Amino acid sequence: MLIIFGIMTFLATTLNYENRFTKDPTSKMNAKTDLFVLLQKLIYVFFFNFFKGPQYALFKSIILVVFSCLTFVSYIRNRPYYSQTTQTIVELFAGVFAWTNLVLLFTQVISGAQFTGSLEILFLGIPIVCCLIYTKQENRLKLLMTSESQIETGDECQKKNFYYIYIIETKEVTRQSAIILKGYINHHTEVCPFDTCPIKAYKKMMLREKLTAESERKKKA
Numbered sequence: 079m080l081i082i083f084g085i086m087t088f089l090a091t092t093l094n095y096e097n098r099f100t101k102d103p104t105s106k107m108n109a110k111t112d113l114f115v116l117l118q119k120l121i122y123v124f125f126f127n128f129f130k131g132p133q134y135a136l137f138k139s140i141i142l143v144v145f146s147c148l149t150f151v152s153y154i155r156n157r158p159y160y161s162q163t164t165q166t167i168v169e170l171f172a173g174v175f176a177w178t179n180l181v182l183l184f185t186q187v188i189s190g191a192q193f194t195g196s197l198e199i200l201f202l203g204i205p206i207v208c209c210l211i212y213t214k215q216e217n218r219l220k221l222l223m224t225s226e227s228q229i230e231t232g233d234e235c236q237k238k239n240f241y242y243i244y245i246i247e248t249k250e251v252t253r254q255s256a257i258i259l260k261g262y263i264n265h266h267t268e269v270c271p272f273d274t275c276p277i278k279a280y281k282k283m284m285l286r287e288k289l290t291a292e293s294e295r296k297k298k299a
C-alpha cells in the first residue's frame with residue numbers, strides 16, 4: 079500500500095508543477111526538492127509506524143534531524159521557486175523545522191541530566207535562524223558578478239539569470255535592487271569583451287539621454 083501510494087505521489091509531484099516563469103508564486107524551476115521532501119515523508123511514515131516504543135525515541139530523533147537538515151540544505155542549494163518571497167518563506171519553515179528537530183535530539187541526548195532549558199533554547203533559536211536565512215543574500219550577488227565563462231554548471235547560470243530578472247523586475251520598488259542593477263551594469267560594461275553587447279548599448283543610451291536632458295536644461299536657463 080505504501081509503495082503504491084509512494085509511486086503515485088512521486089508521479090504527481092514530478093509531472094504536475096508549474097514550471098514556467100509566471101506570476102504564480104508557487105511556480106518552480108524543478109521538482110528535485112519536492113521529490114526529496116516526499117521521500118523523506120515516506121521514510122518518516124515507515125519509521126514511525128514500525129519502530130514504536132520508547133527505546134527507539136533517540137533513533138527516530140536522529141532520523142528527523144538528518145532528513146530535516148538535508149531538506150533545508152536542498153531548499154537553499156536548489157532554490158526551486160521563481161518567486162523570491164515564496165522561496166524565503168519555504169526556507170524559513172524548513173529552517174525552523176530543522177532547528178526544532180536539533181533541539182529535540184539535544185533534549186533526548188541529555189534527558190538523564192537535570193536540564194530544563196530546552197524550550198528556552200528552541201524559542202531563542204527561532205529568531206536567530208530566521209535572521210540568518212533572511213540576511214543571506216551575498217552569495218547570489220557573488221554569482222551575479224561572475225562572468226558567464228567562469229560559471230561551471232547550467233544550474234548556476236540559470237540561477238544567475240533568474241536573479242538578474244528578479245532585480246530588473248523589482249528595481250522600481252526595492253531600493254537595493256536598483257543599486258545592484260546599476261552596479262551590475264557598470265561592472266559588466268567594464269569586463270564584457272563584446273562591443274555590440276546590449277548592456278553596453280543600454281548604458282550608452284542612458285548616458286546620451288542624460289547629456290541631452292542636461293544640455294536642454296542649460297538652454298532653458
Ligand SMILES: [Zn+2]
Binds near residue numbers: 272275277
Ligand atoms: Zn556583455
